[in-house]
Amino acid sequence: MGAYLVRRLIWIPITVILVSVIVFLMVRFIPGNIVDIIVNQLSLSYGGTVVPRSQIEHTLGLDVPIYVQYARWIGNIVLHGNLGVSMRGSQNISQTILHRLPITLELSILALIIGVVIGIPIGVYSAARQDSIGDYIGRSIAIILISIPSFWIGIMIMIYPSVWWHWSPPVDLIAFTKDPLRNLGTFIIPSIILGTTLAGSIMRMTRAMMLEVLRQDYTRTAWAKGLSERVIIIRHVLKNALIPVVTIIGMQFPYIIGGSVIIERIFVLPGVGSLILEALKQRDYPMIEGVNLVLSIIVVFVNLSVDLAYGWLDPRIHYQ
Amino acid sequence: MTTKAETVVPSQQVGKKRLGFWIDLFQRLIREKPLGTFGLFVVVLLFFTGIFANFIAPYPVNAVHIADRLSAPSVRYILGSDQLGRDTLSQIIYGARISMIIGVFGTLLSKLISTVIGVTSGFFGGKFDMILQRFVDAFMAMPQLLVLMTIISIIGNGTFQIVVVLGITTGISSSRVIRSAVIAIKSNMYVQAADAIGCGSIRTMTRHILPNIMAAIIIDATIIMGAIIMLEASLSFLGYGLPPDVPSWGAMLSTGTETYMQASPWLALWPGLALATVVYGINMFGDALRDLIDPRLRGGVGRYTLKDKIFKKLKESFGNH
Numbered sequence: 031m032g033a034y035l036v037r038r039l040i041w042i043p044i045t046v047i048l049v050s051v052i053v054f055l056m057v058r059f060i061p062g063n064i065v066d067i068i069v070n071q072l073s074l075s076y077g078g079t080v081v082p083r084s085q086i087e088h089t090l091g092l093d094v095p096i097y098v099q100y101a102r103w104i105g106n107i108v109l110h111g112n113l114g115v116s117m118r119g120s121q122n123i124s125q126t127i128l129h130r131l132p133i134t135l136e137l138s139i140l141a142l143i144i145g146v147v148i149g150i151p152i153g154v155y156s157a158a159r160q161d162s163i164g165d166y167i168g169r170s171i172a173i174i175l176i177s178i179p180s181f182w183i184g185i186m187i188m189i190y191p192s193v194w195w196h197w198s199p200p201v202d203l204i205a206f207t208k209d210p211l212r213n214l215g216t217f218i219i220p221s222i223i224l225g226t227t228l229a230g231s232i233m234r235m236t237r238a239m240m241l242e243v244l245r246q247d248y249t250r251t252a253w254a255k256g257l258s259e260r261v262i263i264i265r266h267v268l269k270n271a272l273i274p275v276v277t278i279i280g281m282q283f284p285y286i287i288g289g290s291v292i293i294e295r296i297f298v299l300p301g302v303g304s305l306i307l308e309a310l311k312q313r314d315y316p317m318i319e320g321v322n323l324v325l326s327i328i329v330v331f332v333n334l335s336v337d338l339a340y341g342w343l344d345p346r347i348h349y350q
Numbered sequence: 351m352t353t354k355a356e357t358v359v360p361s362q363q364v365g366k367k368r369l370g371f372w373i374d375l376f377q378r379l380i381r382e383k384p385l386g387t388f389g390l391f392v393v394v395l396l397f398f399t400g401i402f403a404n405f406i407a408p409y410p411v412n413a414v415h416i417a418d419r420l421s422a423p424s425v426r427y428i429l430g431s432d433q434l435g436r437d438t439l440s441q442i443i444y445g446a447r448i449s450m451i452i453g454v455f456g457t458l459l460s461k462l463i464s465t466v467i468g469v470t471s472g473f474f475g476g477k478f479d480m481i482l483q484r485f486v487d488a489f490m491a492m493p494q495l496l497v498l499m500t501i502i503s504i505i506g507n508g509t510f511q512i513v514v515v516l517g518i519t520t521g522i523s524s525s526r527v528i529r530s531a532v533i534a535i536k537s538n539m540y541v542q543a544a545d546a547i548g549c550g551s552i553r554t555m556t557r558h559i560l561p562n563i564m565a566a567i568i569i570d571a572t573i574i575m576g577a578i579i580m581l582e583a584s585l586s587f588l589g590y591g592l593p594p595d596v597p598s599w600g601a602m603l604s605t606g607t608e609t610y611m612q613a614s615p616w617l618a619l620w621p622g623l624a625l626a627t628v629v630y631g632i633n634m635f636g637d638a639l640r641d642l643i644d645p646r647l648r649g650g651v652g653r654y655t656l657k658d659k660i661f662k663k664l665k666e667s668f669g670n671h
Contacts, residue, residue, distance in 0.1 A: 056500060173637065179622060181603065185611070190615055229425055268590075296583070321496070326488075
């Protein structure tokens, strides 16, 4: 375990560095020149006045060799925790992201809780009663949940209740510390939409893992000992089946973030998802780099903690 | 002479056996997996609609009837019409073509990339695998939708760009599945035998490993196809998908039309229903295919259930105490 931990911790900076390189190069090396795009857009918004390329290149720091650009960017982040200044309105990128992040995180965590609360019990039931009618219903529901686009449900909830009953979901945002109930009231519908998609994959994963453990010799032994089904399912099967499920839930995190971009757009929540949509619309590439980097690093650390939890939950595992 | 004849016969048998395998699979699908059969039906329907869109759709693509703006479902416009008076049914039928094109070509590219990465990484192992997998790790840590939007905002939106971008990104992230399939079969005797008789790496990979992971590739392809169709719709919904003149289910739901949806709510209903049905069908079909092909995940249904039946009886007799 100790050696594994050390090795895993050595990989972390390497993964983070690779992520930063990909984020950095993505904006610079993909065909289609950002400077041209910005020149065009600025010229349009300034009513035809052509902004010189060199000026924009200088503002973006694009007038020096690429490795100097990367060194400057990463140096600022490591030394000062500073992601640079946004192109529009010259906001501080780090502060803007920090300000918006709690909304996205609250949405993601609530969605995760809903996904687990719905997904695991149905998965357990489905596996315990394999090929019963309940199992078929459970599995079908899971695939339906995965197949329904979250943005469609979001739009339907925005449109139909308002047409039929003149009611629409609350979109006003109140700080959790001020009024927890009203805060949750705003978040609950978006998180349910995001969480149900997740519930589908958690349910399928739980079922598959449960079935695997149900076929193990020790489960047969437990039956042979005459233990009750409850005890077998909960103590012998579920405990062993849940470990890989935890990993899968951790791996879903990037998708939850992606989903929250869509949900924040529909429910007008000012989180990081809306931030990146605004930044993309304004071609604010320093901001886009910042958001991509911060979210990717969060994902890396979520996966690390999941991996560590894995080792802690299952003492049989000695990482090689 | 005799050696020649001998080499021909077994290969013919293999060919027959493979074809027989697919027919057998199809029969078992229909017999054992009603939902999987439904899934196959939806996939076939999507392809049929996509290919023959010109003949099925009552109106040409993007045909504007200003006089009939936002009309409710009627005989003329079966599913109603949008804010420009475009027939919703026709737009959905042409949308099926777009979803089909992006789904098929995106999946082909995605599988090509994931197979190349997965097979080489799993086969060579060692340092090569380690370094390559760190890149895959880094890539998988990045929120997919954000990466896709960023790339498309730079290279511009178009059907070709979307196929390439979706193919590459899903290809990289699904290469893990192929890699673990390769690692699982690598220690098998026939791979060692191929090595022992002096097969080169490329020959071993293409002739011995690839055919044996084909099932994993096909099963994964169905999952990827559903994911790609869904991603395209999500991107088009957010405005980073296809250009506005291309009828895409995602774009039909995009936020620009929200105000019109208040006036005619069915605008919000149909495209999403079409999308959900297609993705559901593909997922159901893929699920059934996996159950039928992959013996490890095969549940208690089907013909290889004797052991499970005995086990179940045992379970029941003990449970009754």
